[in-house]
Amino acid sequence: MNDPRxxxxxxxxxxxPAVVWLGLIVVESTAxxxxxxxxxxxxxxxxxxxxxxxxxxxxxxxxxxxTGHVIGYAVLSLLLFRAWRATLPIRRDPxxxxxxxxxxxxxxxxxxxxxxxxxxxxxxxxxSVRDVLLDSAAALGALIGxxxxxxxxxxxxxxxxxxxxxxxxxxxxxxNSTPVAD
Numbered sequence: 313m314n315d316p317r318x319x320x321x322x323x324x325x326x327x328x329p330a331v332v333w334l335g336l337i338v339v340e341s342t343a344x345x346x347x348x349x350x351x352x353x354x355x356x357x358x359x360x361x362x363x364x365x366x367x368x369x370x371x372x373x374x375x376x377x378x379t380g381h382v383i384g385y386a387v388l389s390l391l392l393f394r395a396w397r398a399t400l401p402i403r404r405d406p407x408x409x410x411x412x413x414x415x416x417x418x419x420x421x422x423x424x425x426x427x428x429x430x431x432x433x434x435x436x437x438x439x440s441v442r443d444v445l446l447d448s449a450a451a452l453g454a455l456i457g458x459x460x461x462x463x464x465x466x467x468x469x470x471x472x473x474x475x476x477x478x479x480x481x482x483x484x485x486x487x488n489s490t491p492v493a494d
Contacts, residue, residue: 326398330391334423337384341427346436347377381443382450385420389451390458392416408462413455420451 339345351373358364358372393416402409424447432439 323398326395330388330395333384333388333391337388337423337427340380340384341430341434341437343434343436346434347373348436350377378446381446384450385424385447386450386454388423389416389420389454392419393455393458408459413459417448417451417455421448424448424451 396412428439431437
């Protein structure tokens with residue numbers, strides 16, 4: 313029989329990265345990381361490295377900030393997928409489940425919505441429906457990419473070391489054989 317403490321530890325291990333990443337998103341949503349404040353850091357750096365003039369910097373600054381959205385929310389959706397995979401067991405125990413993908417996508421879209429709503433109350437920030445759509449698209453793209461990667465690599469088969477797969481294998485033993493106790 314499995315040790316409940318071991319199961320609880322694995323749940324914590326699965327959720328901790330998602331919670332930490334969510335905390336990072338919360339910090340990035342503050343006035344400290346508004347476009348005005350990040351430009352104070354990025355402009356001197358990009359000017360020094362690439363001799364960017366102020367006009368070209370505006371374009372690159374916007375691109376870098378939107379790239380941050382895409383990366384941040386794509387990673388969040390993957391971390392939430394991983395956490396839900398550990399939390400919500402399913403009968404066949406594959407590496408992919410549409411249930412895990414739906415829940416992680418919905419949670420990521422909710423976080424994106426709440427983040428933009430929060431920013432609408434900060435004078436140096438703006439809440440944007442476009443950013444919610446961008447963040448949600450990034451989450452969906454990451455989950456589709458994960459699905460395709462797992463499918464291509466054949467990792468959607470059950471993990472032989474998992475409890476559910478072991479029970480499934482045990483149930484397929486011939487009836488006249490005697491199981492060996494550990």
